[in-house]
Every structure is written in structure tokens, then in C-alpha cells.
Amino acid sequence: xxxxxILVILFAALAIYPMLGQQRPLGIEQAIEMAxxxxxxxxxxxTRVSTAGYELKSTKSHRYxxxxxxxxxxxxxxxxxxxxxxxxDTEQQPAASSPDIGYLMIGQAKASVPIFNxxxxxxxxxxxxxxxxxxxxxxKDEKQQIALTTVQEYVDLxxxxxxxxxxxxxxxxxxxxxSDFSAMxxxxxxxxxDLLKAQLQQSNIELNLEQAKKNQKIANYKLVTLxxxxxxxxxxIQNNDFNTPGLLExxxxxxxxxxxxxxxxxxxxxxxIGVAKSSYYPSLAITGGYTALxxxxxxTVTDAMNVGLGISYNLADIIKxxxxxxxxxxxxxxxxxxxxxxxxxxxxxxxxxxxxxxLSLKKYDVYQKAxxxxxxxxxxxxxxxDNGLVxxxxxxxxxxxxxxxKINLAYAKADISQRYYELLSAKGIINTAIN
Numbered sequence: 001x002x003x004x005x006i007l008v009i010l011f012a013a014l015a016i017y018p019m020l021g022q023q024r025p026l027g028i029e030q031a032i033e034m035a036x037x038x039x040x041x042x043x044x045x046x047t048r049v050s051t052a053g054y055e056l057k058s059t060k061s062h063r064y065x066x067x068x069x070x071x072x073x074x075x076x077x078x079x080x081x082x083x084x085x086x087x088x089d090t091e092q093q094p095a096a097s098s099p100d101i102g103y104l105m106i107g108q109a110k111a112s113v114p115i116f117n118x119x120x121x122x123x124x125x126x127x128x129x130x131x132x133x134x135x136x137x138x139x140k141d142e143k144q145q146i147a148l149t150t151v152q153e154y155v156d157l158x159x160x161x162x163x164x165x166x167x168x169x170x171x172x173x174x175x176x177x178x179s180d181f182s183a184m185x186x187x188x189x190x191x192x193x194d195l196l197k198a199q200l201q202q203s204n205i206e207l208n209l210e211q212a213k214k215n216q217k218i219a220n221y222k223l224v225t226l227x228x229x230x231x232x233x234x235x236x237i238q239n240n241d242f243n244t245p246g247l248l249e250x251x252x253x254x255x256x257x258x259x260x261x262x263x264x265x266x267x268x269x270x271x272x273i274g275v276a277k278s279s280y281y282p283s284l285a286i287t288g289g290y291t292a293l294x295x296x297x298x299x300t301v302t303d304a305m306n307v308g309l310g311i312s313y314n315l316a317d318i319i320k321x322x323x324x325x326x327x328x329x330x331x332x333x334x335x336x337x338x339x340x341x342x343x344x345x346x347x348x349x350x351x352x353x354x355x356x357x358x359l360s361l362k363k364y365d366v367y368q369k370a371x372x373x374x375x376x377x378x379x380x381x382x383x384x385x386d387n388g389l390v391x392x393x394x395x396x397x398x399x400x401x402x403x404x405x406k407i408n409l410a411y412a413k414a415d416i417s418q419r420y421y422e423l424l425s426a427k428g429i430i431n432t433a434i435n
Contacts, residue, residue, distance in 0.1 A: 118279065135261075147425070167403070259339065259428075266335040282313035288308070364416055
């Protein structure tokens with residue numbers, strides 16, 4: 001019977017084990033790296049770069065010759081053929097009977113090699129190269145945002161974890177206080193009203209703990225989803241990521257991907273001006289071909305090779321090109337103004353991020369003092385309460401102040417790291433700094 005009970009417990013444990021969340025230690029930089037490799041946004045960004053690369057290769061293929069192969073077989077019914085050949089003599093030739101033509105077969109191969117088209121192909125390739133570079137730097141900028149989002153989710157989980165930890169610790173003291181007050185009330189040493197106040201505070205702490213646990217689960221789920229980890233994974237935050245506030249070195253360089261992307265978009269727009277101007281020029285190409293022809297009972301032609309120079313000039317395009325050139329130039333102007341606007345916005349973002357970072361350092365110093373003051377205040381109030389110099393309200397309030405001071409300090413420590421990464425993001429170097 002005892003062995004049977006052990007087996008039941010063992011099987012139950014094995015059944016429950018897969019349901020338990022897998023604990024996974026994870027540092028903030030490791031989380032960023034995973035997000036850049038696994039997140040859907042990152043994959044979409046990489047795909048856009050690949051698409052731009054294929055479009056560039058497609059544009060480059062315009063330099064290659066055009067080669068067309070064609071063949072036809074036509075069945076003819078009751079075709080009349082009047083063949084007139086100049087034989088070079090003056091004698092009257094007898095009329096020949098009309099041949100019976102049942103089919104016509106034609107085979108052709110044509111090749112065309114562009115020589116000059118007003119620099120259209122050259123400018124199209126340059127524009128495509130610049131668009132590819134713009135896609136690369138847009139991808140870099142988007143990955144900066146992915147990294148920053150990961151930092152925010154990671155910090156949120158840290159705050160949720162520390163809240164649960166501190167509230168649980170406070171709840172232990174609240175329960176012990178209720179237990180002590182109950183014994184004192186039963187012995188007539190404490191008014192029932194004071195016991196009820198302690199019990200009410202315990203209930204409030206329990207509610208706050210449940211809310212904190214809910215926030216913890218949501219924060220963990222969001223980060224797990226972002227990193228594409230297995231469902232049910234419990235991420236273990238590495239607290240050492242938040243242990244050196246104020247000691248992080250800042251890089252003065254600015255490498256904003258969005259600004260560089262705009263630069264290459266502007267260069268591509270300049271290339272489009274050249275594309276539009278190509279209509280002012282004729283197009284030249286070397287052409288060559290081969291033709292084979294078979295008309296039943298009439299004519300057979302083989303090895304008919306041809307080579308020549310083709311020229312085309314669309315006069316209507318000359319008129320239309322003027323507006324196209326103006327539109328392309330206007331696009332360049334628009335992008336120049338956009339770059340100036342983005343530069344101003346970047347300067348504002350960097351200054352705002354710098355001020356937020358410096359403010360987080362100052363807040364941390366203040367909250368360090370506040371925590372020490374709250375702890376000392378609780379100790380003094382507790383001594384006074386034990387000596388009957390203050391009432392229960394003062395004790396409970398001092399206890400809550402102590403809890404809030406500890407939470408504020410933990411949050412301030414996390415905010416320093418978050419503000420630091422926000423500053424790196426504003427400078428466009430968050431991923432560079434990590435690598």
C-alpha cells in the first residue's frame with residue numbers, strides 16, 4: 001500500500017511537471033539580442049532589405065541584351081499564290097499554275113543590345129542602389145526601436161518582480177503584527193479597533209500583492225511573446241543589470257539610421273531626375289537576328305541572318321519629360337526639407353533623453369536617502385509605539401511609508417538603465433553599444 005501511494009505521487013508529479021513554467025535566467029543584453037533574432041518585426045525588417053536587394057539585381061539586369069525566340073505554324077486553306085520573279089529576259093514566260101499551299105512556318109531569333117538610352121539605365125541602377133542603402137538604414141533604425149521596446153519590457157518585468165518581492169516581505173510583517181495584536185487584544189492590552197486597523201492593512205496588502213502578481217504575469221508574458229520563447233517560460237531577471245547606476249559611459253557619436261535612410265532616399269530622388277531627362281535623348285541599340293521560313297511548295301528560307309543599328313526617338317516624350325523633371329526636382333527638395341526637420345527632431349530627442357537620464361540619477365540619490373529615512377522613521381515609531389507614545393495609525397503609516405520608499409528606490413534603479421538605453425537609442429547606437 002505504501003509503494004502504491006508513492007507511485008501515485010510520482011505519476012502526479014510527472015503529470016504536473018510539464019505544466020510548470022520553465023525558469024530561464026535572462027540578462028537585458030541577451031534579451032535584446034534574442035529580440036533582434038527572433039521577433040516578427042525584426043524578420044519583417046530583414047525581409048524588406050532582402051526585397052530591396054532583389055530589386056537592385058533586377059534593375060541591373062536591364063544592362064543585359066534582350067533575346068527573343070519565336071515560332072509559328074499557320075495552317076492555310078485554299079491560299080492563292082501569285083509569284084512574280086524577274087528573270088532578266090524579255091521573252092514571254094508561260095503562266096505557271098498556282099501552287100497548293102497548305103501551311104506556313106516561321107522561326108525567328110532576335111537580339112537587341114542597348115548602347116545608349118539617355119543614361120536612363122545608369123540612373124535607374126544608381127537610384128536602386130541608393131534605395132537599397134535606404135532600406136538598410138531604415139532596418140537599422142527599426143531594430144533600434146525593437147531593442148528599446150525590449151528594454152522597456154525587461155524593465156517592466158523587473159519592476160513587477162521587485163514589487164511582488166517587497167510586498168510579500170511586507171505582508172509577512174503585517175501577518176505577524178495581526179498575530180501579535182490578536183494576542184494583545186485577547187489579554188485586554190489592546191483595543192479591538194486597533195486590531196481591526198491592522199487586519200484591514202493586511203487585507204489591503206494582500207490585494208496589492210494579487211495586483212502585483214497579475215502585473216508580473218502580464219509583463220512576463222509580453223516579454224516571452226516578444227522573444228518567441230516557449231509558452232509558460234518564466235523569465236528570471238538578472239538584477240546585476242541594475243546594480244551600477246550612474247557608472248555607464250556614454251558615447252558622443254550619433255548614428256541615426258532614419259537620417260541616413262533619408263539621405264539615400266534623397267540621392268535616389270536625384271537619380272530619378274536623370275531618369276526623367278533621358279526622354280530628351282534618342283535610344284540606340286545594336287540589333288541582330290535569324291529567320292527561317294517555309295511556305296509549302298513555294299518558298300524555303302534558312303540561315304537568314306541580319307544585323308544592324310536601331311534608333312528610336314519619341315518626340316512626344318520630350319514634351320512630357322519637362323513635368324517629370326520638375327516633379328523629380330520637387331521630390332528632392334521635399335526630402336531636403338524633411339532631413340532638416342528630422343535633424344531638429346533628433347537634437348530634441350537627444351536633449352530630452354539626456355535630461356531624463358540625468359534626472360533618473362538625481363532621483364536615485366533622493367530615493368536612497370528617502371529609503372534610509374523611512375526605515376529609520378519606522379524604527380523610531382515602532383519604539384514609540386511599544387512605549388505607548390504613538391497610536392496604531394502612526395505605526396501602520398510608517399510601515400507603508402517604508403514599503404513605498406523601498407519600491408521607489410528599486411524603480412529608480414531600473415529607470416536609470418531604461419533612460420540610459422533611451423539615450424543610446426536617441427543617438428542611434430543602442431545596438432552598436434551592445435555589440
